[in-house]
Amino acid sequence: MAKGSIVAGCIAPHPPHLVYAENPPQNEPTSEGGWEQLRWGYERLRESLSKVDHDVLVLLSPHWQTYVGTHFLGLSHFEGLSVDPVFPNLFRYEYNLNIDVELSQAIHDKASNSGLAVKMMKNPDFRVDYGTITTGHMVNPAFDKPLVVISSNRSTDYYSVEVMQEMMMELGRVTREAIEESGKKAVILASNSLSHRHFTTETDVPEDMSKEHIASHAMHLWDMRIIDYIRTGQAQRILDEMPEFTEQAIAESDGGGLTWLLSTLSVPDYPGILHGYGTIIGTGNAVVEWPCHSHEGGSQ
């Protein structure tokens, strides 16, 4: 069997506003658009990924929050209605997705052997979180490739960003190993925003872009700093500054996705492609791709 590989690693944020703005048939609420900078960013990402052969999307979602270990969806198929508990006015989505249980189990087993607390989720009544669905939709609206869905362990909340990073670096390492051993080509998706301070009010027309902007100047500075590291191939500096970034920008990197992503890519020293940046109810969001398939030694 040929050695598997990670062909691309992406930051793929999940605010449901993006799906709402796309007006897909799966989502009941309808809109007049909005958040185009990010949606065009996703368009460029989809175009880029369409040119790279891949078998599976491996996704870590901050909205499947688990406090007792890291969990993996462990059944081959999930479908149902997802209603966002925070923005139910925007997101009521009929989902239908397939899971690569074999690869999920392989990552789970390797993580368990590494001493991480892990569990397969095999309850058929389980409702897949809206972060997974939003990122899944924006990257692959047809949902015609299987997913591996990994929960966000809240070790930052319990311990510290440093402990979270230690755990997520290990989870990233075993994820990469399991992919390589599987013979599959995988795209890695960290479903998170950057700065994460929300507005606490909503306009009557949620997609009114005249009201959209970053929550504060400090949040903007942090987002630009991280994006600069991404664009200049300095992923290690993101990891180095993760504690300050997570605390000061209230960043959604607290869910571990970004650290895990960088670990799966062996902390890339080549630039990530910024497909788009925009704010959603004040939070900073970037659509980023590390095209590791084109970098010798990337994840091979």
Added chain:
Amino acid sequence: MNGSIVGSYVVPVHPHPLLVPEKNEGWGRIRAAFDEARNAIKESGADLLIIYSTTWPSIIGHQIQADPNPQWTLVDHDFHDLGSMDYSFNIDAEFAEAWNEANHNRGLQSRTVAYHGFPIDVGSVVALKLLNPDNAIPAVIVSSNVYANRSETTVLAKACLDVIQKTGRKAVAVTAMSMSNRMFTEFIEPSEDRIHSLKDDEWNRKVLEFLEEGRLEDVAQLSRTIHQQIRVQKVVTFKPMWWLSAMNGNRNNLTGRILAYEALHGAGGAVVQLDPTSTGMGDKEYDEDDVEYYKGERNVLSADEDATVSEESITPSTGPALWEPPEGKGAVNSKAAPKPVGMYPHARQVGDLLYLSGVGPRQPGTNTIPGGPIRDGEGNPVEYDIKAQTRAVVENIARILEEAGSSMDKIVDVTSFLVDMDRDFAGYNEVWAETLGHYGPTRTTLAIRALPTPIAVEMKVIAKI
């Protein structure tokens, strides 16, 4: 009508007592305590259950469940292997809508949610399935806003009390929450369950000691300290105690009982009953501003500073001085009504008739204007809510009538004054129909150029005693 809180409860949020009480003696005792609480609620004659749940976080203000019959099958994100939780609840949608409106009247961001498939949170599901399994008592569920501070949470409770009192409900207030919420981060056998640390256990016992003594307000005041000591930081804070204390008038003399205290995967789970009956032991020792109207940061959506709602735009910083209403023959003055802007009483009784001075929407004590003023401190026009103002006028009229021993149904004639008939008549008329219109007084509505304070509506009332 006089509604009231007939009981309050603290209950844990974990699914173990619902799904697998037999797997651990402590979980079984929690389940038994839920049963005891359920019986006590039934015996109290309560006709409304209000759940404030920490496992329903919200961002855009508070959300209130308003689907009359939400149904789904819930699976916990962490404890999915314990089983599924089918639910079908009886939600008092009318109360939910009224609470939402009362929230807006008090300056809060708030909305109701009524969508098929809305994911009701695990804390609410466990509480309602165990406290109200036959859905005999209609329920309301409110979220816990992640950004809300004590002021906002207190005003949320006061808005809820507004509706309880207006509708004459006998309500039970429930907070779905953990004490210490630090769980084991690894998987354990049920038999291995215990409170995560001795420190957490000691804090839990201290908090429960306070609650057993009925010192709810003391616990609310210690909320931030308790959160720092025994809570996972980013999880919704110990703010349910702010809400529950405000629902009980910020008192320290309730009658408390601890029905159970056990470990739930390391977290502290307690079932606590707080009877409103005074023990006579304590007294109110409220050490923070007793907020009636929320004035915190709101219009953050606007990049235009001119459009930002400032405190000054809600509480008029300019305008005529306020007067103590004079006493005199037949004068009726109410401390529950806003102070007049001149030397005149709130009302005057002549024979069996009561003549009210012009009543506006300003709030007693704070002088704030629900729905906002019609102009800012510099005299520039600003957006306002005529319906909120009109409702506040009606509420002030009710307070003055009550002081005089009269009531809304005895109003004979009303003269209303609007400063912008074109803009405001429809909204004013709508609230009229919902309130005073029911009682059938005669009415005259006039357009005038201005009123002494930055309000849009005022009413002059004649009523019988």
